[in-house]
Amino acid sequence: MLTNRRYLVTMVFILVLSLMISACSSGNSTNTANDSKTDEAVNSKGNEQVAPPAEKTSIRFSTWYGQGDIEIWEEVISRFESENPNIKVNFEPVDWGTYWQKLLTQLASKSAPDVIGMHVGLVYDYINKDQLESLDAYIEGGKHQNKLADAILDEGRWPKDAPKQYALPWRNTGEPLFVNLTAFKEAGIEYPENGWTIEEFVEASRKLTTSDRYGFRAPLWTSNGGLAAAFGAEPVTADKLQSDYNSPEMLEYKTFIHDLIWNEKVSPVPKDLDSTIDPFIAGKVAMTIGGAWNFPSYRGIENFEWDVAPMPSKDGISKTRGGPDMISVTKDSKNKEAAWKFMEFAVYDQRAQELLRSTGMPMLNEDLSNNELIQEIAAQKPEHIQVFLDGISKDGIGYGFSQIFLQNQKLELDADFLIMNDPDADIKSLLETLHEQVNAEFKKNQ
Amino acid sequence: MSNVQVHNTRKKLWGSEAKWALLLLLPSLVGIGLVYFSALYGLGMSFTSWDIVQKAEWVGTTNYETMIEDDLIWKALRNTLVYLFITIPAKLIIGLSIAFLLNQKLRGISLFRLTYFFPTACSVVAIAFVWGYLYGTQGFLNQLLESIGLSKVYWMDADHALGSIAIMTLWGSMGYIALLFLAGLQNIPTEYYEASRVDGASKFQQMLNITLPLITPTTFFIVITQVIGAFQMFGEVYLLSGPLNSTLMIVQYIFNEAFQAFRMGYASAISYLLIIIIFIITVIQLKLQKRWVNYDL
Numbered sequence: 001m002l003t004n005r006r007y008l009v010t011m012v013f014i015l016v017l018s019l020m021i022s023a024c025s026s027g028n029s030t031n032t033a034n035d036s037k038t039d040e041a042v043n044s045k046g047n048e049q050v051a052p053p054a055e056k057t058s059i060r061f062s063t064w065y066g067q068g069d070i071e072i073w074e075e076v077i078s079r080f081e082s083e084n085p086n087i088k089v090n091f092e093p094v095d096w097g098t099y100w101q102k103l104l105t106q107l108a109s110k111s112a113p114d115v116i117g118m119h120v121g122l123v124y125d126y127i128n129k130d131q132l133e134s135l136d137a138y139i140e141g142g143k144h145q146n147k148l149a150d151a152i153l154d155e156g157r158w159p160k161d162a163p164k165q166y167a168l169p170w171r172n173t174g175e176p177l178f179v180n181l182t183a184f185k186e187a188g189i190e191y192p193e194n195g196w197t198i199e200e201f202v203e204a205s206r207k208l209t210t211s212d213r214y215g216f217r218a219p220l221w222t223s224n225g226g227l228a229a230a231f232g233a234e235p236v237t238a239d240k241l242q243s244d245y246n247s248p249e250m251l252e253y254k255t256f257i258h259d260l261i262w263n264e265k266v267s268p269v270p271k272d273l274d275s276t277i278d279p280f281i282a283g284k285v286a287m288t289i290g291g292a293w294n295f296p297s298y299r300g301i302e303n304f305e306w307d308v309a310p311m312p313s314k315d316g317i318s319k320t321r322g323g324p325d326m327i328s329v330t331k332d333s334k335n336k337e338a339a340w341k342f343m344e345f346a347v348y349d350q351r352a353q354e355l356l357r358s359t360g361m362p363m364l365n366e367d368l369s370n371n372e373l374i375q376e377i378a379a380q381k382p383e384h385i386q387v388f389l390d391g392i393s394k395d396g397i398g399y400g401f402s403q404i405f406l407q408n409q410k411l412e413l414d415a416d417f418l419i420m421n422d423p424d425a426d427i428k429s430l431l432e433t434l435h436e437q438v439n440a441e442f443k444k445n446q
Numbered sequence: 447m448s449n450v451q452v453h454n455t456r457k458k459l460w461g462s463e464a465k466w467a468l469l470l471l472l473p474s475l476v477g478i479g480l481v482y483f484s485a486l487y488g489l490g491m492s493f494t495s496w497d498i499v500q501k502a503e504w505v506g507t508t509n510y511e512t513m514i515e516d517d518l519i520w521k522a523l524r525n526t527l528v529y530l531f532i533t534i535p536a537k538l539i540i541g542l543s544i545a546f547l548l549n550q551k552l553r554g555i556s557l558f559r560l561t562y563f564f565p566t567a568c569s570v571v572a573i574a575f576v577w578g579y580l581y582g583t584q585g586f587l588n589q590l591l592e593s594i595g596l597s598k599v600y601w602m603d604a605d606h607a608l609g610s611i612a613i614m615t616l617w618g619s620m621g622y623i624a625l626l627f628l629a630g631l632q633n634i635p636t637e638y639y640e641a642s643r644v645d646g647a648s649k650f651q652q653m654l655n656i657t658l659p660l661i662t663p664t665t666f667f668i669v670i671t672q673v674i675g676a677f678q679m680f681g682e683v684y685l686l687s688g689p690l691n692s693t694l695m696i697v698q699y700i701f702n703e704a705f706q707a708f709r710m711g712y713a714s715a716i717s718y719l720l721i722i723i724i725f726i727i728t729v730i731q732l733k734l735q736k737r738w739v740n741y742d743l
Contacts (some may be wrong), residue, residue, distance in 0.1 A: 101705040108498040129499045166606060271600055274582040417604075418687045444709070 030173045031104070048244045055086065059338045062092035063117025064099040064326065066293040068359055071276025075251035076352045078079040100406065107131050111328045118167045120155045120323040121401035124240070127158040128403075132166040133329040138340050139165060144348050147364055149393065156326050168347045169324030173292045173360035174392040175223050176320060176382075177311050183208050183286040193317050194310040194387065198230060201312035205266035208286035215266040216256050217273070217285040218420055221409050225399035226391070227289065228253050228312035235412065235438070242401040243438035245431050246416075254419055254427050262423040270420045280306075289321075292388065293359050299381055308382040310391060321399050322392025324363065361389055368393070404441045411437045454588070492714035502711070509715035519716060521691055522699040523723075525608060529695070530676040532612045537672060538665065540616070541623030548624060549631045563621035570618070574685035577614045581686075593655055609687020615682055623668055630664030631657065662739040670731050677724050 050295050062075070070093050077089045092113060094102055100122070106112035109124075118126065139145075156167030169317065184191065187207040192200070205215030219227060226362060228234065231253040237244050244250065260267040273279055280288040281301055289311075310318035327346060329339045346352045353364060357377075367373055368389065378385045400408050415434040419425045492509055496502035497686040513519055548559050565573065580586045581601035600609045607640045638656050649653070687693045700720070704713035 104498065104708060129497075131499065157553070271603055272583055274584040275602075276579060276582050277584065414690050421603075444707070 012427045029300055058088040058340050059335045060113035061115040062113040064096040065093045068296045072355045076355055079351045080342055089342055110332045114333040115337050115343055116328055116330055118326040118328045121405040123167050124158055125403045127166050131331050133331050135165045147348055152324050155324055167326035167328040169326050169363055170346050171356045171360035172324050172363035173290050174320055174322030175291050176388045178280055178288050178290055179307055179309045180286040180304050182308050192309050195316040196312050198312050198314055209266045212442030214268045214285045217279055217288040218267050219289040222321055222399040223289040226319050227439040229319035229397045230313045235400040235404045243435045246435040277446055295310050307384050308388045315396055318391055319395045319397050320391030323398055403445055407441045408438055488714045491711055492718055494711040496710040497708045498710055509712045522694045522696045525694055526696050529612055534672055536616055537623050542627050544624035545627030547632055548628050562624055564605055565618045566621040566675055570681040573618050582608055602688050604690045604692040607692045611682055611693055626664055626668055630661040634660045659740045666735050666739045674724055
């Protein structure tokens with residue numbers, strides 16, 4: 001009898017323990033306030049009426065990161081928490097490669113963070129799957145109107161015929177043309193004017209090429225954006241639903257890059273470059289197209305002077321690959337009010353923006369028109385930051401932004417490997433194959 | 447013992463010991479239950495189209511039919527088999543050679559054993575990171591080749607990447623294989639060698655007729671675990687992959703389909719293909735072992 005009782009007690013203990021463990025394993029953020037009530041309140045009111053949580057609460061924030069981003073976000077969070085002592089932000093940075101896998105798994109299991117980093121090329125897919133909270137209730141008629149250009153806000157709106165705001169930018173960024181000014185001076189080349197031609201660019205590449213340095217590095221994936229746009233080439237059609245790799249413009253562009261490598265010999269064969277070394281920092285190439293997120297590491301270059309320059313063009317208008325990095329509130333967030341407060345701080349507050357813009361460029365209208373600020377950034381390099389600002393704010397373009405952004409990336413990199421590493425590559429045929437592969441991916445995603 | 451006594455004894459056992467046994471086995475049963483539940487759930491999933499967010503849709507055998515026309519599956523299988531045929535013989539030969547060397551009675555032999563075993567204790571991430579530097583176009587290995595007048599090798603291009611990864615995994619697992627062989631060697635009774643020496647057997651004859659036959663159980667264990675390991679290889683090729691799917695392995699392809707493209711149904715179907723392949727190969731190995739594995743010491 002005693003044994004049976006002990007057995008029963010033990011079983012009950014195990015059951016209770018299991019329930020406790022499963023209850024504790026939920027990844028959702030905690031909120032001591034009445035969540036549903038506050039959400040209703042927020043949705044029924046405009047931005048002006050959003051009140052800070054009365055009780056102590058916490059939210060989770062996750063995003064991918066580049067060099068320096070983690071430290072910057074930690075400081076932003078610290079400033080936010082000192083301003084909002086009732087809201088604790090738990091930061092969960094994840095590397096780019098893992099971030100999207102982890103995020104979708106978290107969203108599916110309803111354990112996603114409250115605020116998430118969102119990429120301009122991928123946002124549509126998340127909206128279509130109803131995973132992001134509409135921000136219209138927070139921003140409509142609020143105090144933040146006209147703080148951001150409509151073009152940059154438009155990147156977080158969907159669908160295009162009846163748009164709602166699902167994501168807001170936290171920094172504007174892009175991929176400018178970096179130039180080694182010291183090499184330019186040695187080669188007797190003037191800093192290029194806005195709208196310089198493809199022919200002038202090739203000529204400069206020839207002059208910059210020496211026995212131990214190439215003039216230009218062939219770009220990869222989204223870095224192609226600005227230069228490809230000069231040829232009118234885009235990976236996907238305007239509706240972002242089909243491949244455009246078999247267009248004559250893309251063939252002309254890829255042939256141009258191939259010629260730089262094999263005919264002009266002003267660009268290194270990609271497989272000769274060591275993936276662990278940045279050839280621009282190492283002085284192996286004098287011009288390269290790369291992310292503005294490289295600014296902090298490039299500021300450490302001591303061997304030569306560098307700057308950004310306008311992208312060469314065919315029609316006199318330099319185009320630059322640009323677009324905001326964004327943040328969103330997840331649909332299943334239990335703490336939307338606090339999430340919005342944090343988001344509002346990161347996007348609109350100068351105490352956050354003065355940190356976040358250091359790895360990209362200013363995005364608030366008041367900053368863009370602040371000459372003093374632009375000069376301040378220019379003093380830290382790149383000197384011609386205004387060229388980059390104009391490039392992406394006036395003639396910014398995307399590259400491969402669609403629902404299959406990540407799959408498309410791998411397919412184009414593979415095709416480029418075959419095209420750029422082979423002097424006799426059948427570029428037309430390889431682009432046709434790429435076109436079919438990308439369309440097959442679109443079809444699978446339907 | 448009468449029937450009544452037997453019945454009472456059973457009742458008594460069931461009343462106390464069996465319940466405790468069941469209780470103590472409960473964690474293991476839960477663990478095993480989860481494995482079978484996942485396997486059966488995966489089987490069900492393989493007949494659906496599911497992106498983990500929206501509701502799964504029953505598609506019958508479509509995923510299995512798609513596999514037949516999917517070139518990447520066959521490429522991944524081919525890569526896996528090539529990797530297997532490169533690494534298994536190399537692991538056996540080099541591992542056994544090292545084990546012979548480590549089986550000597552030398553001063554400080556424990557230090558040598560520790561040194562050879564050290565890579566096994568390293569994380570695959572650290573190993574891939576270091577070898578990534580070694581394999582760089584301007585990396586250590588190419589600098590070495592160029593310093594002695596040889597031309598550089600594109601270690602990680604489409605033609606060489608699989609071989610380069612095979613070398614890396616060979617290096618990483620060699621200590622473990624050698625350790626297993628060493629245990630096998632030390633298990634052979636010394637009397638066999640003494641008797642054969644009296645009969646005039648040479649060292650080579652001793653190795654051929656005593657050592658190799660008597661370590662066949664160890665060899666069999668290594669072959670079977672390494673073959674399964676090769677089919678399940680993921681970390682190395684995920685961290686240090688070659689272009690054009692040249693290092694795509696079957697588990698990596700399952701991962702890509704499941705967690706990059708979020709085609710869970712299709713990934714589950716490929717998982718079942720993998721299970722069937724491993725099952726068939728293991729059954730063949732178990733059948734063949736009767737012909738060459740010697741368990742009599």
